[in-house]
Amino acid sequence: MTPASAAAHAAPATGTILKLDDVSLSFGGIKAVQGVTFDIRPSEIRAIIGPNGAGKSSVLNIINGFYRPQRGTITFKGRARSYMSPYEAARGGVARTFQNIALFKGMTTLDNILSGRLLKVRSSVFEQALQVGRAVREELDQRQHVERILDFLEIEHIRKTPVGQLPYGLQKRVELGRALAMEPDLLLLDEPMAGMNLEEKEDMCRFILDVREEFGAAIALIEHDIGVVMDLSDRIAVLEYGRLIADGAPEQVRNDPAVIAAYLGAKR
């Protein structure tokens, strides 16, 4: 990591990087998200938890522009808007992984991670086609960056393997690598540990903490393993039926009666 980019990451150390304000989203009659207000601070690990169908993935999809909310504002890096397109989000430094792994299966690990750098290319189509001028230097820079990520995630040995052939746990790691290649300021992880065994989960936890440490990105993650969530997160938002029912530090959320009720299904 160059000092310049480290400074850029560390710049907004206070305040919020992203804020959702009274955001609502429905599909036909189904109210997926109802008046949710919450924020993410720079370099914090922010968990979003809740029972199945609580609207957690919808919130992530709103943040990176897959869904257009019917109401509310999204303030990202100080700019308020009613909708942020996927392109704007990616440009602005939002990267993500998916619940069901969305990789480019025919490509190698290297090419998948390299694809995360597409927005960083500055040379012209002609320079690229003829491999002259800026394109050559740029290609080298991109490669170096990708090599650092391969090293960081300990996946150098599979760099030439088509990702479709990799086991599940490694695919998840490649997907994280592609997101990191975008040099994100906000990283969205949708169930990064789903379907993993204990050892793989521990690895992933370590990577998440290291990502914050080394890359300085804020991380919003959805995860069902409550133990993991309590250990990792700075703050936890709890959703149920599309509504925010609790928000705060882990110990605060843990003892919240509404959260306990939502999880244990007690009568209210």
Add this chain to the structure above:
Amino acid sequence: MPTPFFVLEVALSGLLAGLLYSLVALGFVLIYKASGVFNFAQGALVLLAALVFVRATEIFDAMGPATVGFWAALLATMAVMVLVAAAIERFLLRPLVNQPPITLFMATIGLTFLIEGISQMIWGSRVYTLDLGIPDEPWIIHGLYIGKIDLFAAAVAIAMVIALAVFFQFTRIGRALRAVSDDHQAALSIGIPLNFIWVVVWSLAGMAALFAGLVWGAKLGVQFSISVVALKALPVLILGGFTSIPGVIVGGILIGVSEKLAEVFVGPVVGGAIESWFAYVLALAVLLVRPQGLFGEKIIERV
């Protein structure tokens, strides 16, 4: 028994005819690579491009000298194909984003009828002549007959394939195209502007259709049966692989040469007319042995 010289002549004419198939197949591969969709409307695009070019030539010829008219008509037709691509993206692809490939395939069938219907409304069903300014008489080299139009078509096909292969391999948009074909959501998440990419790729397919339309139109006249010629691209695709741009050339040559040779050697045994079906049988045989084609990407699914 045919002389070796005769065999050579037959093979050569097959090779040149095969490159014509390649030109049509190229349009299919482009769209398949970038969206995983088999574009049934490619044949209709060939027809449309040829018709637009004929009309544009008429208009520009009336205005000035013929050589200028040709280039002006070519540019105008290219512009029309880009506009058509933009319209297809806006009204067909955008509303269907994230739908399964079969839905998009059905949509391209609908598109075929739309394009053919509109073309018929504007141009009627008569046969138009299309003159590229290339004389029809062949070159005779050591007694070998080589059609000048065929040679021109071969050169165009090879040039397009090289240009596109470089474009896909080295440029940012080319890489983005490969990503889009694998996974739409993932492509969006890394900041690939899907709508723009689709306009680019359908425009490129439109260019391929234009060159195919020019060559076929010059040989056969511009008529509705041109869109059926596109069916000959199918065995080429199966042989070369749906995702391989160089495979299109190899597939085209193999189909062209083998069907001409089969006509000469096997034809008399079964009563001739082998040329009309041989390519499909060959494609079927390839499907049994190598479903992904000679150069296609092997699809790996973990179950």
